[in-house]
Amino acid sequence: MGNKGWSILFGVVMLACALSFAVAPMMGWWLPRGESSHAWDVDFLFYVIFWIVAFFFILTEAVLVIFLWLYASNPDGKRPVSESAEAVGFMKPVTGFLNNEHRIELAWTFIPSVILLYIAFAQVSAWADIKYAARQKDPWKSATVGKTDGGAALQMAVSARQFEWRVRYPSVERFKKWMDPKRTDKSDYDSFGKAPQADDIYVVNEIHFWEDYKITPDQNKPNDHVWRHNSVVVYLTTRDVIHSFNLPNFRVKQDALPGKMIPVWFRTAASRVEKMDGKIDERYPLHKTHNCKWDNDKNRYVDGINPDSGEKDNAFIFDLACAELCGWGHYRMIGRAFVHKDQADFLNWLEIAEKENRKRE
Amino acid sequence: MKKLFCSLLIGTAATSLFMLTGCGLDQHPAYSPGIEFGVRLDPIIMVGTAADLGDDRFEPDRPGVLPLVKYDDIFKPEHPMYAKSAKIAEREMLRDPANLTEKDRKELVDALKAHFGTPANPTINAKLTGIDEATVKQLQLDDATLAEGSTRYRVHCMHCHGVPGDGRGPTARWINPHPRDFRQGVFKFQSVDQATDGQNRPPSRGDLERTLRQGLEGTAMPTFGILPDRDIDTLISYVMVLSIRGKTEYEIIKGCYDFDNKAKMLVWNGVFPDTKAAAQFFSNQTIMDGWKVANDPARKIKVYPYPYKDGDVDALKKSVMLGQQLFTGSKEHPRGDKANCKQCHDDYGRQARFKFDEWGTFVRPNNFTQGTFRGGRRPVDMYYRIHSGINGSGMARFGKAGVLEGQDIWDLINFITVLSYPPMRDKLGIRID
Numbered sequence: 001m002g003n004k005g006w007s008i009l010f011g012v013v014m015l016a017c018a019l020s021f022a023v024a025p026m027m028g029w030w031l032p033r034g035e036s037s038h039a040w041d042v043d044f045l046f047y048v049i050f051w052i053v054a055f056f057f058i059l060t061e062a063v064l065v066i067f068l069w070l071y072a073s074n075p076d077g078k079r080p081v082s083e084s085a086e087a088v089g090f091m092k093p094v095t096g097f098l099n100n101e102h103r104i105e106l107a108w109t110f111i112p113s114v115i116l117l118y119i120a121f122a123q124v125s126a127w128a129d130i131k132y133a134a135r136q137k138d139p140w141k142s143a144t145v146g147k148t149d150g151g152a153a154l155q156m157a158v159s160a161r162q163f164e165w166r167v168r169y170p171s172v173e174r175f176k177k178w179m180d181p182k183r184t185d186k187s188d189y190d191s192f193g194k195a196p197q198a199d200d201i202y203v204v205n206e207i208h209f210w211e212d213y214k215i216t217p218d219q220n221k222p223n224d225h226v227w228r229h230n231s232v233v234v235y236l237t238t239r240d241v242i243h244s245f246n247l248p249n250f251r252v253k254q255d256a257l258p259g260k261m262i263p264v265w266f267r268t269a270a271s272r273v274e275k276m277d278g279k280i281d282e283r284y285p286l287h288k289t290h291n292c293k294w295d296n297d298k299n300r301y302v303d304g305i306n307p308d309s310g311e312k313d314n315a316f317i318f319d320l321a322c323a324e325l326c327g328w329g330h331y332r333m334i335g336r337a338f339v340h341k342d343q344a345d346f347l348n349w350l351e352i353a354e355k356e357n358r359k360r361e
Numbered sequence: 362m363k364k365l366f367c368s369l370l371i372g373t374a375a376t377s378l379f380m381l382t383g384c385g386l387d388q389h390p391a392y393s394p395g396i397e398f399g400v401r402l403d404p405i406i407m408v409g410t411a412a413d414l415g416d417d418r419f420e421p422d423r424p425g426v427l428p429l430v431k432y433d434d435i436f437k438p439e440h441p442m443y444a445k446s447a448k449i450a451e452r453e454m455l456r457d458p459a460n461l462t463e464k465d466r467k468e469l470v471d472a473l474k475a476h477f478g479t480p481a482n483p484t485i486n487a488k489l490t491g492i493d494e495a496t497v498k499q500l501q502l503d504d505a506t507l508a509e510g511s512t513r514y515r516v517h518c519m520h521c522h523g524v525p526g527d528g529r530g531p532t533a534r535w536i537n538p539h540p541r542d543f544r545q546g547v548f549k550f551q552s553v554d555q556a557t558d559g560q561n562r563p564p565s566r567g568d569l570e571r572t573l574r575q576g577l578e579g580t581a582m583p584t585f586g587i588l589p590d591r592d593i594d595t596l597i598s599y600v601m602v603l604s605i606r607g608k609t610e611y612e613i614i615k616g617c618y619d620f621d622n623k624a625k626m627l628v629w630n631g632v633f634p635d636t637k638a639a640a641q642f643f644s645n646q647t648i649m650d651g652w653k654v655a656n657d658p659a660r661k662i663k664v665y666p667y668p669y670k671d672g673d674v675d676a677l678k679k680s681v682m683l684g685q686q687l688f689t690g691s692k693e694h695p696r697g698d699k700a701n702c703k704q705c706h707d708d709y710g711r712q713a714r715f716k717f718d719e720w721g722t723f724v725r726p727n728n729f730t731q732g733t734f735r736g737g738r739r740p741v742d743m744y745y746r747i748h749s750g751i752n753g754s755g756m757a758r759f760g761k762a763g764v765l766e767g768q769d770i771w772d773l774i775n776f777i778t779v780l781s782y783p784p785m786r787d788k789l790g791i792r793i794d
Contacts, residue, residue: 333583
């Protein structure tokens with residue numbers, strides 16, 4: 001046996017890693033379901049990189065374990081003598097290749113370069129779609145489909161600080177104005193992130209938006225409609241140190257830097273994405289995302305509600321976490337995302353929040 | 362031998378890794394039963410106002426300096442009270458509980474323990490304090506709730522507010538403003554009327570709940586809204602007990618001893634026959650005259666109805682103008698001299714100076730041009746603050762009879778609200794530069 005114990009230890013660790021990966025989805029340790037329109041792209045990249053890394057991890061671990069086993073010292077402390085690569089039986093088919101130093105160097109330079117270049121190019125479009133302003137649909141016309149219109153994108157301003165998220169929404173009056181198909185005045189829409197108004201609505205540790213909404217091009221034909229997913233623009237600032245705005249369920253992560261206002265865009269993955277021609281975009285997951293409802297007993301909206309059953313379901317708790325170690329209370333800097341069924345339900349919440357913000361008695 | 366050592370090392374590392382994840386362990390472990398509250402060691406302010414402790418200053422409160430941790434600290438040149446330390450000592454403005462005799466200290470510890478238990482088993486001993494079942498139920502001070510609250514407090518609050526609620530927990534040193542010290546029974550942000558009837562009353566449970574759920578913007582107090590409702594309820598109960606216990610201790614040390622200048626010792630002054638009787642009296646008074654009264658809905662501040670119509674720009678313009686006159690103490694307003702907010706909120710708060718508060722820490726009058734309101738930004742929150750003041754901070758109670766009228770308070774609120782919005786200031790014709 002000798003000192004072959006080490007190879008067993010490393011082998012067991014490798015097997016435990018592989019096993020925990022295999023059971024992770026069943027135990028709920030894996031990525032939550034993607035709820036935003038770019039989630040598919042992010043997950044695709046994640047899995048590509050994951051499988052590349054997993055392949056090389058298992059390969060190198062296997063070689064490590066085998067070599068540890070073969071070359072373990074004897075109990076008398078003598079090390080085994082390796083005279084040539086010939087000694088390793090299973091390496092025979094590649095020994096000729098290995099012996100040629102020039103070719104082996106080429107191989108271990110070229111293959112990783114190709115992989116890295118592939119990853120570098122594969123992520124470009126996804127990154128641009130998520131982060132570049134030029135790639136975003138104009139928020140003012142975010143819900144315009146052909147001649148129909150569902151309003152501008154929802155804007156909110158998130159101000160991070162140790163250790164909570166303060167969120168600012170426009171007043172009901174301005175919100176309604178911006179969602180009006182006949183809207184023209186966009187002056188206060190553009191300045192929303194930079195210029196707070198006295199009638200803004202403030203909530204803490206909760207961000208609210210809605211899932212999707214219906215556009216009826218012809219008011220005379222109410223059944224002839226399209227569903228549009230909702231766009232959200234978050235203006236992110238921080239009042240103290242660096243924080244990171246992370247919505248894991250929506251695959252959104254953006255650092256908040258002191259002194260900067262950073263816009264973050266995302267769109268909910270609509271449950272009913274239909275285009276004007278009636279076709280369904282197959283890439284988007286067809287499931288309902290909304291996770292909150294009005295609770296009469298508690299007299300407030302509660303989240304974590306499964307939209308299909310209407311019951312409490314932990315899979316529908318959408319965290320708003322801080323993803324940058326920001327101080328001792330980093331772990332408790334956690335809020336919740338409330339996704340409303342439609343614009344009307346969101347407006348209902350906004351009206352309640354405004355009433356609370358304006359409370360005079 | 363070496364092999365044994367290696368396998369032991371690996372085994373320990375693997376086990377501790379597993380334990381670090383916290384899987385399956387109790388999320389809210391209780392205090393160990395041996396821990397006791399003890400008797401406070403930091404000085405108590407005896408006479409004079411907070412202003413006598415030191416001068417107002419521009420320089421900000423430095424994190425790491427907690428005034429009044431130890432009495433001797435005030436004689437160190439870097440301490441904020443150093444400038445007036447000779448006068449403080451001469452007037453006996455501060456009482457140092459370290460001067461209690463061994464016997465008195467033991468009696469005090471025993472009396473407090475009998476009344477309020479230990480951190481692991483907190484209680485309000487109804488028999489000793491003489492409060493009835495109905496009050497215990499109304500204030501939710503039963504033992505089961507308190508024991509649960511103590512475990513939650515240990516996880517969520519203790520590291521800032523400290524085991525006895527003294528605001529001197531391990532992280533408190535680096536926090537500015539300092540965490541609240543519950544032991545004087547004084548809380549800043551509440552909706553209980555302090556202007557027309559009594560002052561420095563404790564808040565209602567609803568006020569504490571609002572602080573827990575909303576946090577205090579601009580301070581290190583975060584929101585705890587994500588906790589289950591039951592946890593918030595039990596936390597409120599436990600904070601109440603810490604406050605009642607602390608206040609009882611505070612009143613006894615403040616009122617039941619005389620300072621013997623020769624022996625440099627505190628001697629029992631005989632107002633009460635013994636420590637037990639004193640503890641009984643003060644704990645009963647704190648609960649029945651303090652918390653019970655504060656939780657009576659009839660004691661809530663009666664808010665004067667908002668006198669203007671929403672959307673009426675001309676009325677708002679006039680209201681804001683009146684508000685500015687009140688704020689600056691202008692003679693044009695009949696009650697301008699009574700408000701005169703700029704006396705402390707100098708230059709609309711931009712030049713406001715730090716002052717000592719009733720806890721011996723620093724507090725700064727709000728800078729209204731920044732639009733941060735610790736006690737909440739709802740108009741009604743601001744009404745409470747102006748009407749009944751902010752306990753302990755030196756903010757006056759303008760709702761007192763003969764000071765300001767309801768409409769004046771609304772004018773001030775309208776004015777303060779627009780201060781942090783420059784375009785709105787222009788629109789309403791307000792100049793502050």
